[in-house]
Amino acid sequence: TIGLYYKSHAVPLYLSEMAPARYRGAFSNGFQFSLCLGALAATVVNYGAEKTPNSLVQQGKGRGEVKALLQKIRGVDAVDEELDDIVAANATGQAGDNGLRLIL
Structure with a gap:
């Protein structure tokens, strides 16, 4: 659970704190977008594989x-x-x- 907490809370915080001010939103949104895209890809693969x-x-x-x-x-x-x-x-x-x- 520590690893999950770290990945979902600490990484975006670190990215937004360390990024230059003009890129903070892009870094934060990019991280969230990547997570959502990964979840979508996993769901599509699971849906396609359930009838094998x-x-x-x-x-x-x-x-x-x-x-x-x-x-x-x-x-x-x-x-x-x-x-x-x-x-x-x-x-x-x-x-x-x-x-x-x-x-x-």
């Missing part, structure tokens, strides 16, 4: 629904192996295993 096969498995959707979407995305019918990998990865993630340890 990984997200559907995490949401508990049926295997048939996920398989149909995966077939549509890949353009082939043979997606069982990839679907099994997605389901296994989701089960591992829900079990609380450390994903980084599995990669290494």
Whole structure:
């Protein structure tokens, strides 16, 4: 929480105090604009990714629904192996295993 406080309160204050008087507004507004733009970009990415096969498995959707979407995305019918990998990865993630340890 200290880091969040620092980023959202101290940085704009520092920028406005250290900037030359004629640029203070631009620096302050630029910082706020950057934050808003980043939040918008994250929202757009999340919106676009919520219908992907990984997200559907995490949401508990049926295997048939996920398989149909995966077939549509890949353009082939043979997606069982990839679907099994997605389901296994989701089960591992829900079990609380450390994903980084599995990669290494």
